[in-house]
Amino acid sequence: MPIRSFHPPQRTLMGPGPSDVSPRVLEAMSRPTIGHLDPRFIEMMDEIKQLLQYTFQTKNELTMPVSGPGSAGMETCFVNLVQPGDTVVVCQNGVFGGRMKENVERCGATAIMVENAWGEAVDPGRLEDALKKNGAAKLVAFVHAETSTGAQSDAKALVDIAHRHDCLTIVDAVTSLGGTPLKVDDWGIDAVYSGSQKCLSCTPGLSPVSFGTRALDVIKNRKHKVQSWFMDLNLVMAYWGSGAKRAYHHTAPINALYGLHEALVILQDEGLESAWHRHQRNHEALRAGIEAMGLSFVVKPEARLPQLNSINIPAGIDDAAVRKELLTSYQLEIGAGLGAMAGKVWRIGLMGHTSNPRNVLLCLGALDDVLSRAGARINKGVAVAAASKVLS
Amino acid sequence: MPIRSFHPPQRTLMGPGPSDVSPRVLEAMSRPTIGHLDPRFIEMMDEIKQLLQYTFQTKNELTMPVSGPGSAGMETCFVNLVQPGDTVVVCQNGVFGGRMKENVERCGATAIMVENAWGEAVDPGRLEDALKKNGAAKLVAFVHAETSTGAQSDAKALVDIAHRHDCLTIVDAVTSLGGTPLKVDDWGIDAVYSGSQKCLSCTPGLSPVSFGTRALDVIKNRKHKVQSWFMDLNLVMAYWGSGAKRAYHHTAPINALYGLHEALVILQDEGLESAWHRHQRNHEALRAGIEAMGLSFVVKPEARLPQLNSINIPAGIDDAAVRKELLTSYQLEIGAGLGAMAGKVWRIGLMGHTSNPRNVLLCLGALDDVLSRAGARINKGVAVAAASKVLS
16 A cells, blocks of 8 residues: 555644744745755845844854754753863753753763753852862853753853853753743853754744854863764864855755745744744733633743743643543644653743634633543633733 | 845756756645645654665764764764764875765864875775785775766775775765766775765765664764764764654754755666666766767766766866856866866766756767867867767
8 A cells, every 4th residue: 555645634733832833934945946055045044144143142253053853953052061080060950951952972071960950040159169170171062942841041041150260151042942031142141052953933843043253162172072973163164164165064954944944934024032032921811811701820920931921730630541531622732741740731822823812712711621521620711801901 | 335136147057966956856845845844744754864865875863964064974984973982994096085084083083094096996905905914904995986087996896895994985976876876885994974965966065974784883982972962873863863862953944954954866767777877878978078078087987976067177288267268158167177186177967967968968069069169179069979989
């Protein structure tokens, strides 16, 4: 029996990413493939670089998308900046800090962990203490917006502390880029990575990164070769660098880059600050509805990400059954908890193209229905009105 | 001045990849994005696995696309199978054997190089000699179809020699998969990687890989953790493995996988042997035209790949100027030489969707015109007729 063409259902993606992709981006991805060394393609690469510089709020020359998902972007930062024998302080307040630790150790370096409760911001005081105790640390790594919990840390404060202790910084901005303020140059971030499928609302598979001059110095003056050939920026730069002449390193994912270009043009046209404002407003509407329903947030208001809302699952409610019903009845995807939070929380994303008033109402209405049918003790029939009030 | 949407020109891609992408594949990529853990998406992943098993001619359970380009697939093979201190015999007859050496060394292992002239097949006798001298070798790696030269090696013979010396094998099938016979199980290949943008005619960015049971044993029983977290198959298997339950590792490139699925369905519907036959026939037509024109091939007939035709640039002809003129006048891309062959050869791809009679005639007609105008001493006006004769 031959396999036939695949026709996906039309979902609304309100999980932790991928977010809904604009039809403009999908259409861009279906444009004719051209060569990765075609002069027109090189022009487009230069535009992507400019658009990413705007999005990251940086003038860093080394700003480009890695040809792989966010975890490849993370690894690109670590394998290029960390050398065997180094000490790296990693602040953990969720799943992705743990992944950073794995990266550090696989580079032959030592990770000093600064542990924070999941769902809370990273405590700057704890970072300071750790750096005082570990004078040999060369790098500090932390997650700006923890996708596993929905908590936001004060990136500027953490970078300042790291710099006072002569450490470079690697910042995970997978979920923050495009959704909440991130100012790479103003905050002095040395290396940052993100993902295409969160607030940029492109399809998954690309990871924008940016490196400042101090990071670049480390990369250019390494004693050990970067352990990954594919991710070695000394080689990748020959392709993504300046000038008309580009050396082949690997074959770029042409059509995925068409999509990223279009997603970044959409963001440029909206304006970064307008996008941040839109994410905030839709979050406030969702929050009004969630709280009116009697549900609670995992993260305290001051550390709450507008684009990723972690909600405590009401007592007695079957996590998987509710998510399945939302998918079946309403073609609506919300996210499960990750790691220690599995089965305890839902993650409702309002990222990028997904973040609009229509989806806020859809999600609240669908939760109201499905939770009621599941026997949850919620205030039925009030969530949508509470959200509408914020939106109007 | 804001940046505008990018509209690529419509090229005909007759370089070493990317090849032309079928409109069916482009359309599939523009379908709505769904979640990477969506039950419908998991079904599609299983179908991709089955389709890849067919395409690789293998029953290997661990058969999947790596979420990155061919060089990420290459590195996935090396970092999972090679451990620090290992000795690996690498057969080199072009650029990509050199990239294998880089991979081996970055894994902390020693590469024993078996050098062959560029443009020739790997000599089985030299491999045998190297293995006799290096009893400690654990692995043999070679390129089945050298994209940099257009030469094909006898993969079965090389694998047999490696196995007689108790070595596992890593085979680069980036350019062979789908274009020329490759039989992973019959030939006993232990680990193989390919690319999406060659004879599969999907857009670049994915690397199909397959691992046999002996390779899997090595991966599962490593003493050292795989140095790459992103490429660690012990982790990736939890997502691409069997059963309905899949653990999140990284976010899969959803829409790129829609495209790969469609490209593999097209290949399944045509039939693998028919596709091999088509590549051979169009190559013979191109060859007739090229030789009628008075141009010569780099590779001897017995080692010549039908899907990648390396042609010696006629004396006194400016490589870059001719390629630019082909692109400008005919929207036709052919490939430059790589590495030691830069400026000396052109690489004409007849891969996947590109491999059709129309493109054979277009390429010969365009070369005839542009080379004549450039003052090359060719037999003008005879190439197209010579090719047509083979095709009719």
